Amino acid sequence: MTKLLSTEQMAEFANSGCLFFEGLIDEDINREFLNDIGHTNIDQVDNIQQYFQNIKSSSSIPRIPAGTPLKDAYRLNSPLEKIFKNEIVSGAINSLVGSKTVVDHQFLHLTFPSKYYEKANQRQMSQVNHQDSTIDPRTTFDIQLFYFPTAVTKEMGGTRYHPGTHLRIVNEMGIAKYQNIKGQKNIVCKAGTIGIFHNGLWHGAGVNFSDDIRYMFKVRLQPTEKQELLWDPEKKYQPLPNRALYWTDENKDQTINDILMRSYPWQEADTNRLDKINVVKFWRLLTGHKNMDVDYWLTRIENELY
Amino acid sequence: MTKRQKVLVLYLKFPSLEAEVISWATFDGTGKKLHMTGDSDEPPYPTGLDALLDGWRLFQASQAIPEHPGQEFRTSYLKHEFFFEKIEEGDF
Numbered sequence: 001m002t003k004l005l006s007t008e009q010m011a012e013f014a015n016s017g018c019l020f021f022e023g024l025i026d027e028d029i030n031r032e033f034l035n036d037i038g039h040t041n042i043d044q045v046d047n048i049q050q051y052f053q054n055i056k057s058s059s060s061i062p063r064i065p066a067g068t069p070l071k072d073a074y075r076l077n078s079p080l081e082k083i084f085k086n087e088i089v090s091g092a093i094n095s096l097v098g099s100k101t102v103v104d105h106q107f108l109h110l111t112f113p114s115k116y117y118e119k120a121n122q123r124q125m126s127q128v129n130h131q132d133s134t135i136d137p138r139t140t141f142d143i144q145l146f147y148f149p150t151a152v153t154k155e156m157g158g159t160r161y162h163p164g165t166h167l168r169i170v171n172e173m174g175i176a177k178y179q180n181i182k183g184q185k186n187i188v189c190k191a192g193t194i195g196i197f198h199n200g201l202w203h204g205a206g207v208n209f210s211d212d213i214r215y216m217f218k219v220r221l222q223p224t225e226k227q228e229l230l231w232d233p234e235k236k237y238q239p240l241p242n243r244a245l246y247w248t249d250e251n252k253d254q255t256i257n258d259i260l261m262r263s264y265p266w267q268e269a270d271t272n273r274l275d276k277i278n279v280v281k282f283w284r285l286l287t288g289h290k291n292m293d294v295d296y297w298l299t300r301i302e303n304e305l306y
Numbered sequence: 307m308t309k310r311q312k313v314l315v316l317y318l319k320f321p322s323l324e325a326e327v328i329s330w331a332t333f334d335g336t337g338k339k340l341h342m343t344g345d346s347d348e349p350p351y352p353t354g355l356d357a358l359l360d361g362w363r364l365f366q367a368s369q370a371i372p373e374h375p376g377q378e379f380r381t382s383y384l385k386h387e388f389f390f391e392k393i394e395e396g397d398f
Contacts, residue, residue, distance in 0.1 A: 126343045160344045168381045177315065178384060179331035179343050186344070206344050266328045266384075269320045274381050281379075 003091035005231045010095065011259040014282050017166025017198035019092065025083055025192035030149045033079040033217075036060050039149075042113050042213055055108060070101050070221060080217075083147060083194075092196055095231030096143050097223040104142060104220035111157060111205055111214040126157065127205035128176035132220070135171040136200065139285055140223060146195040147217040148187070156214045157206025158187035159195075164264040166198035167278040175202055183265040228288040239292035242299075257294045273297070310335040312392045314362055316354050317384040321370060323354035329384055336394050354388050362390035 005013075013019050037059045045051050055061070060078045070093070074081035083089060093101060117124040132144065152158040162181050186206055187195065197203065199220065208214050229235055240257050243249070260279050267275055277297050284290055293299045317329035327349035332341045351357045358364065366389040373380075 123340075126345070128343045157344075168383075170382050174383065176343070177331055178317065178329045179341060180346050180349070181329045182327070182349065184344065184347065204343055207342070268318075268328065268385055269325075271381055271385060274379050277379055278381060 001087045002094055003087045004233075005092055005095035007232065007237055007256055008259060009092075010231050010286060011256045011283070013096065013196070013198065014286060015260050015262050015279055016163040017201040018161065018163060019196045020187075020189070021088055021092070021194040023190035023192050024088055024194050025086065025147065025149075027191065029079050029082050030191045033083075033147075033149045034215075036079055037108065037215075039213070039215070042115055042211065045112070045116065045213070048110070048112060048116075052110070061106070061108065064103050064106060066104055068103050070103055073103050089145070089194055092194075093143070093145070093221060096196065097221050097227065098225045098230050100224045101221045102224060104222050106217070106219045109205065109216040109218060111208040111216075113208045113211050113213065115211060124207055126160070126207045128173060129160070129162070129178055129181070129202050129204045130173045130175060131165075131168075131170050131200055131202055133172065133199065135169060137169055139282075140227065141166075142199040142220055142222045144197045144199060144201075145219045145221065146187075146197065147219075148189055148193045148195075149191060149215050149217065150212070151191045152187055152189050152193075152214060153210060154186070154188050155208075155210040156212070157208045158189065158214070159203055159216060160184055160186050160206050161197070161201055161203040162264075162266060163201075164262075164267065164275065165202040166200035167275065167282060168200065168202075170202075181266045227286060229286070235288075237287055237289075239287070239289050240294075242293075242296060245295055260294050307395050308398055310337075310394050310396070310398055312336065312394060314350065314357060314390040314392075316349075316351070316357060316388045316390065318354050318386040318388060321368070321386045323358065323364075323388065325386065326353055327351055336396065336398055357390055362392055364388060364390050 009019060037055045060075060061080065062073070062075065064073045070084065074084060114124055146159065162184055229237065240255055243257070260283055261276055263272055280294050280298055284292055312335055313333040315331040316327050318325035319328050330349050332350065334341060351360065368385060368387040
């Protein structure tokens with residue numbers, strides 16, 4: 001059984017580039033995952049490379065050749081297989097990249113606490129902002145699924161991310177010079193939380209000022225089919241009609257269009273309008289309604305009579 | 307006594323120093339403070355003009371470059387970038 005995303009959740013993803021499912025994976029599976037990777041106290045770790053090596057040699061996390069179908073990637077009854085079988089996780093994946101998705105890569109990100117750096121006499125720095133992989137002008141998109149097996153407190157420096165940046169096309173660390181961006185968020189969550197990022201979302205790891213190791217397991221998934229109405233196989237979604245602009249009516253109900261048109265504090269006054277146009281273009285692809293519009297942004301400039 | 311440069315980079319909401327700061331970075335050549343990504347959620351100044359009023363000297367501003375034909379709707383890096391400096395004297 002899978003629970004496909006709602007149209008509201010899809011609009012949230014189209015606008016912000018991310019979705020979160022707080023504490024979704026139960027304690028037993030989180031414990032099983034941590035036991036499987038040999039989670040230990042930082043005092044037992046002398047060398048980061050050795051710790052990684054131990055995890056790679058003894059855990060059930062398999063080597064997955066790039067392009068392997070997700071359904072064949074994880075051993076039956078392993079913690080990761082159980083996570084991907086979760087009805088909400090599988091529903092979100094099917095809604096965004098389809099049921100025939102393939103694994104691009106996976107990685108277990110570890111962030112070590114200050115104690116480790118003090119012992120090793122190294123400078124402890126946060127990871128700079130970046131967009132993963134490389135410059136990517138596709139309209140097709142991949143998702144990156146993040147799994148947090150332990151609770152992440154503010155001190156642990158959970159993943160920093162910038163909602164609404166996913167449709168800006170940049171070249172990986174070309175955004176590293178933006179030390180701080182207004183409206184930046186840091187993941188603070190319960191154990192078992194799942195986050196799903198559009199591959200273009202700007203992000204970076206924070207500094208871990210706690211006494212515990214922070215873990216984040218990431219899998220990048222690619223679609224093998226068009227990402228049109230995957231969450232709505234019965235094609236029930238219909239775009240809303242035009243509404244009044246500026247001189248508005250009194251209807252205060254939040255609509256799908258309000259979710260799509262949400263602004264962010266980091267957006268420039270001029271480019272914010274292009275960000276909105278790009279969300280509408282993205283929504284056209286996701287819904288298959290090639291001429292739909294929100295607040296006349298595209299209709300206005302598509303009215304070319306010559 | 308030697309001189310050291312402190313650099314402040316502000317990204318503004320529109321290309322005028324009176325505009326609101328939307329992103330910022332600080333690099334301290336005196337070594338007194340190590341700045342890093344994600345170290346503050348509030349900008350050091352509300353606008354670019356406020357940085358000038360506090361003694362920062364502007365030394366570079368981004369140019370207005372027309373969008374390439376056919377690429378008018380492509381969005382990318384933050385556009386309105388302003389570099390400021392302060393020179394500090396001391397025994398570093």
